[in-house]
Amino acid sequence: MELFRLTVAEARKLLDKREISATELINSVYRRIDAVEDRVRAFITLTKGQAAGMARNAGTKIKSAGPSSPMLGVPFAVKDNMCTKGILTTCASKILFNFTPPYESTVTSRLNDEGYVLVGKTNMDEFAMGSSTENSGFHVTRNPWDLKRIPGGSSGGSAAAVAADECIAALGSDTGGSIRQPAALCGVVGMKPTYGRVSRYGLVAFASSLDQIGPITKDVRDSALLLNSIAGHDPLDSTSAPVSAPDFTAALGRDIKGLRIGIPGEYFIEGIDPEVARAVRDAIRKLESLGAVPVEVSLPHTGYAVATYYVLATSEASSNLARYDGVKYGFRAEGKDLMEMYMKTRSQGFGAEVKRRIMLGTYALSSGYYEAYYRKALQVRTLIKKDFEEAFKSVDVIVTPTSPSAAFKAGEKADDPLQMYLSDIFTISVNLAGVPALSVPCGFTPDNLPVGLQFIGKHFDEESVLQLAYAYEQATDWHKRDPDL
Amino acid sequence: MKYEPVIGLEVHAQMLTETKIFCGCSTKFGSEPNTQTCPVCIGMPGVLPVLNKKALEFAVRTGLATGCTISLYSRFARKNYFYPDLPKGYQISQYELPICEHGRISIIVDGTVREIGITRIHMEEDAGKNIHEDRGNFSFIDLNRAGVPLMEIVSEPDLRSPREAVEYMKKLRAVLRYLGVCDGNMEEGSLRCDANVSVRPSGQKEFGVKVEIKNINSFRFVEKALDYEIRRQIKVLGDGGKIIQETRLWDSGMGVTESMRGKEEAHDYRYFPEPDLVPMVVDKKWTDEIRASLPELPDVKQARFVSGYGLPEFDADLLVSEKAMADWFEAAVKAGGKPNSVSNWMKGELVRLLNEENKSFDDCPLAPEQLAGMLKLIDNGTISGKIAKTVFDEIYKTGKEAEVVVKEKGLVQISDSDEIEKAVDDVIAKSPGEFERFKAGEEKLAGFFVGQVMKLTKGKANPRIVNELLKKKLSS
Ligand SMILES: [Zn+2]
Numbered sequence: 001m002e003l004f005r006l007t008v009a010e011a012r013k014l015l016d017k018r019e020i021s022a023t024e025l026i027n028s029v030y031r032r033i034d035a036v037e038d039r040v041r042a043f044i045t046l047t048k049g050q051a052a053g054m055a056r057n058a059g060t061k062i063k064s065a066g067p068s069s070p071m072l073g074v075p076f077a078v079k080d081n082m083c084t085k086g087i088l089t090t091c092a093s094k095i096l097f098n099f100t101p102p103y104e105s106t107v108t109s110r111l112n113d114e115g116y117v118l119v120g121k122t123n124m125d126e127f128a129m130g131s132s133t134e135n136s137g138f139h140v141t142r143n144p145w146d147l148k149r150i151p152g153g154s155s156g157g158s159a160a161a162v163a164a165d166e167c168i169a170a171l172g173s174d175t176g177g178s179i180r181q182p183a184a185l186c187g188v189v190g191m192k193p194t195y196g197r198v199s200r201y202g203l204v205a206f207a208s209s210l211d212q213i214g215p216i217t218k219d220v221r222d223s224a225l226l227l228n229s230i231a232g233h234d235p236l237d238s239t240s241a242p243v244s245a246p247d248f249t250a251a252l253g254r255d256i257k258g259l260r261i262g263i264p265g266e267y268f269i270e271g272i273d274p275e276v277a278r279a280v281r282d283a284i285r286k287l288e289s290l291g292a293v294p295v296e297v298s299l300p301h302t303g304y305a306v307a308t309y310y311v312l313a314t315s316e317a318s319s320n321l322a323r324y325d326g327v328k329y330g331f332r333a334e335g336k337d338l339m340e341m342y343m344k345t346r347s348q349g350f351g352a353e354v355k356r357r358i359m360l361g362t363y364a365l366s367s368g369y370y371e372a373y374y375r376k377a378l379q380v381r382t383l384i385k386k387d388f389e390e391a392f393k394s395v396d397v398i399v400t401p402t403s404p405s406a407a408f409k410a411g412e413k414a415d416d417p418l419q420m421y422l423s424d425i426f427t428i429s430v431n432l433a434g435v436p437a438l439s440v441p442c443g444f445t446p447d448n449l450p451v452g453l454q455f456i457g458k459h460f461d462e463e464s465v466l467q468l469a470y471a472y473e474q475a476t477d478w479h480k481r482d483p484d485l
Numbered sequence: 486m487k488y489e490p491v492i493g494l495e496v497h498a499q500m501l502t503e504t505k506i507f508c509g510c511s512t513k514f515g516s517e518p519n520t521q522t523c524p525v526c527i528g529m530p531g532v533l534p535v536l537n538k539k540a541l542e543f544a545v546r547t548g549l550a551t552g553c554t555i556s557l558y559s560r561f562a563r564k565n566y567f568y569p570d571l572p573k574g575y576q577i578s579q580y581e582l583p584i585c586e587h588g589r590i591s592i593i594v595d596g597t598v599r600e601i602g603i604t605r606i607h608m609e610e611d612a613g614k615n616i617h618e619d620r621g622n623f624s625f626i627d628l629n630r631a632g633v634p635l636m637e638i639v640s641e642p643d644l645r646s647p648r649e650a651v652e653y654m655k656k657l658r659a660v661l662r663y664l665g666v667c668d669g670n671m672e673e674g675s676l677r678c679d680a681n682v683s684v685r686p687s688g689q690k691e692f693g694v695k696v697e698i699k700n701i702n703s704f705r706f707v708e709k710a711l712d713y714e715i716r717r718q719i720k721v722l723g724d725g726g727k728i729i730q731e732t733r734l735w736d737s738g739m740g741v742t743e744s745m746r747g748k749e750e751a752h753d754y755r756y757f758p759e760p761d762l763v764p765m766v767v768d769k770k771w772t773d774e775i776r777a778s779l780p781e782l783p784d785v786k787q788a789r790f791v792s793g794y795g796l797p798e799f800d801a802d803l804l805v806s807e808k809a810m811a812d813w814f815e816a817a818v819k820a821g822g823k824p825n826s827v828s829n830w831m832k833g834e835l836v837r838l839l840n841e842e843n844k845s846f847d848d849c850p851l852a853p854e855q856l857a858g859m860l861k862l863i864d865n866g867t868i869s870g871k872i873a874k875t876v877f878d879e880i881y882k883t884g885k886e887a888e889v890v891v892k893e894k895g896l897v898q899i900s901d902s903d904e905i906e907k908a909v910d911d912v913i914a915k916s917p918g919e920f921e922r923f924k925a926g927e928e929k930l931a932g933f934f935v936g937q938v939m940k941l942t943k944g945k946a947n948p949r950i951v952n953e954l955l956k957k958k959l960s961s
Contacts, residue, residue, distance in 0.1 A: 322574020365755035
């Protein structure tokens with residue numbers, strides 16, 4: 001078996017038994033990148049030089065025989081909106097085309113402490129705004145299952161890199177589905193942890209009250225392993241919860257007999273691809289056969305989620321992106337005075353979708369509209385949260401499709417933002433409610449495109465989500481398929 | 486027509502924390518540009534603010550000292566606007582749910598006590614500074630000040646004259662300094678003031694159209710700017726014109742306020758709750774602890790100085806205007822000085838010497854015990870009041886005890902009648918003409934003779950004995 005196909009858990013075993021070296025592993029990953037990256041284009045920056053050094057260091061540590069940390073010597077891809085000290089961090093935006101942070105995000109710093117190996121920084125929709133990675137300011141990433149199709153987004157680069165075995169695992173960020181939707185479309189596992197579970201320090205903000213970093217992996221066990229490494233309170237992030245993280249792998253393999261799984265009627269609506277609906281229904285039956293108990297639940301405010309999200313997320317974004325003004329770092333256009341410099345910098349530096357969202361958010365916060373839009377959206381957000389609280393009184397985990405359709409063709413929705421926004425219809429409520437959710441492969445369309453199944457858990461109950469997803473994954477072999485590249 | 490001004494003040498007070506409000510950078514004033522910065526306070530991508538608990542404590546202290554209600558649940562908001570000295574493109578401030586509300590400060594104007602309402606006190610971060618001088622076509626930015634914690638203290642429109650506004654500012658400054666939350670230095674910008682001013686015909690209930698005046702940065706200018714603006718508004722109305730709601734800038738060089746922007750150009754700051762910071766939940770136990778640790782405040786201290794030390798109101802007012810001055814006074818009294826004498830020497834000689842050196846009671850070179858020691862020498866007749874002035878200058882400059890100075894310089898008062906009589910005789914012998922006139926009843930010459938005797942004895946003769954002896958000579 002080629003080393004690049006390994007999971008984190010498999011690599012760990014082989015590295016610790018010294019059957020392979022960290023250098024052999026990263027070399028294999030880079031050979032794979034050499035072979036497929038010109039077609040997939042998952043990365044913005046490849047850090048081959050640094051990776052070699054990190055692998056050498058890992059090798060030395062492994063040889064010194066002490067207990068190795070879980071990620072020691074394991075090659076990772078990191079979405080390009082997480083700051084990596086001394087390494088270009090662009091958010092796939094021209095406005096940050098030359099930005100090299102002098103500081104490290106908390107997540108990568110934790111992985112660094114464990115001795116991980118950074119493969120490179122992955123492509124994404126500019127500032128994580130999009131569902132196809134077509135909004136990248138640099139290039140379009142392709143879906144490894146069908147190169148004419150998009151990988152989903154905004155963490156499309158990370159999901160494609162995992163699916164194409166261009167890394168062992170990856171980090172993505174999820175504001176409205178940006179981990180789960182591309183994971184579903186690329187046939188890999190993607191998890192958005194509870195809001196506050198993982199530090200956002202060093203994650204370039206899109207919508208601060210919704211953004212959350214999470215793992216994109218080849219299977220559920222790796223998801224739990226990676227979450228172990230990145231979860232936990234961070235004094236640098238006031239919104240990171242002051243709760244200690246459990247060992248998430250402990251949930252794997254627990255019997256799911258008697259677990260109540262909620263099926264929300266609102267998620268099996270018109271407009272959902274019948275192939276997707278069929279795969280999800282089959283998956284629910286599979287879970288039932290494993291002992292889980294399906295229960296119908298209702299999330300009555302689901303229909304307002306997309307509108308609520310686009311008011312809140314764009315409002316926060318309009319403010320978060322104000323700092324890109326050409327004054328301190330990044331791209332600057334020359335202007336005859338300050339105002340002209342601001343205007344030219346921002347109109348040339350940001351892409352169309354980012355500008356659209358800045359305008360939407362600015363409008364929603366403007367005096368005279370704030371009450372009607374922003375405050376109203378906050379109120380609906382509370383109702384959506386309550387929907388989940390209510391549903392979780394009778395079930396342990398909620399099961400839904402991750403995305404209403406499989407991967408669509410590049411360019412298909414690029415000019416229709418509303419159509420594009422609807423790709424996140426099943427993932428957005430989760431961010432609004434702040435609860436954890438995970439997407440796991442649950443089948444393929446007749447075109448051989450992966451379909452994702454979403455498990456949604458209670459606040460800080462990633463364990464039940466992992467437990468169910470793992471049980472499902474072990475009883476199926478969708479995750480074992482590889483794209484033909 | 487007679488008009489009445491209506492004034493409300495918005496005071497920005499820089500808090501005396503060691504570090505900035507949302508990062509660990511130093512707040513020291515006057516360092517090289519951009520040496521006190523980090524990714525957080527210069528607004529780099531992805532970094533997050535973490536509240537400095539000390540800033541919250543200072544705001545709560547100030548709220549408690551001014552009778553405010555402390556919000557047990559409050560939060561930060563973003564105030565959005567573009568400016569190069571504002572690195573994030575928004576200022577983290579408070580909007581809905583400020584930390585303190587509904588307080589008051591009392592001031593005394595012309596013997597009348599006035600309660601001035603405080604609408605709210607909130608926390609926010611300061612911006613940086615644009616530097617335009619000597620740099621050709623470019624402006625430069627110093628972000629050392631960006632993120633320094635401020636309190637904005639907003640008064641009700643309760644002030645009715647520029648004098649009241651000045652008294653309010655003085656009282657507020659004293660309170661902030663007592664609490665140790667702000668150094669009150671207007672020149673260095675640690676206390677800044679914007680004013681909302683309107684005028685209305687006397688007797689009218691409704692407020693007139695208000696104008697905001699920015700950039701008032703000294704006590705002197707508070708009164709001047711308000712005086713000017715009130716006269717301007719009255720003139721506009723008197724000429725049949727209308728006041729436009731606008732923001733005006735005080736130009737201290739020209740002594741005028743000038744229009745900066747109208748209502749139409751007013752910023753829409755698009756305030757919304759700061760999502761990077763969790764709401765602040767202040768627990769009652771903590772605020773009780775802070776309340777218990779509050780120092781005695783100027784008003785209470787003033788009353789105690791009047792009733793406890795028998796000081797005149799005016800003297801007590803002056804002494805409590807600075808905590809360091811009040812403390813100095815009490816230390817001197819404790820060391821044995823009589824309250825009235827201590828007070829008189831402080832407001833006279835001591836303040837004069839401190840002013841000459843541009844010093845305050847915070848760095849007063851004279852110890853209270855030194856003054857008390859000198860007062861003892863006056864009381865027991867060792868030195869005269871006149872000599873004491875010389876002694877005072879000396880103990881101030883050298884830090885020596887009065888007793889030592891008196892001994893070293895031989896300034897002990899001469900109370901030996903024989904010695905003084907000899908001097909009196911000498912003087913009389915030198916001025917026989919004057920003595921004849923004195924004897925003939927020209928009483929005002931007594932002063933001349935006392936003066937001459939003092940001169941001869943280098944001021945050391947006990948004036949009481951000199952007078953007695955002169956009287957004796959007259960009748961002999
Ligand atoms: Zn700083």
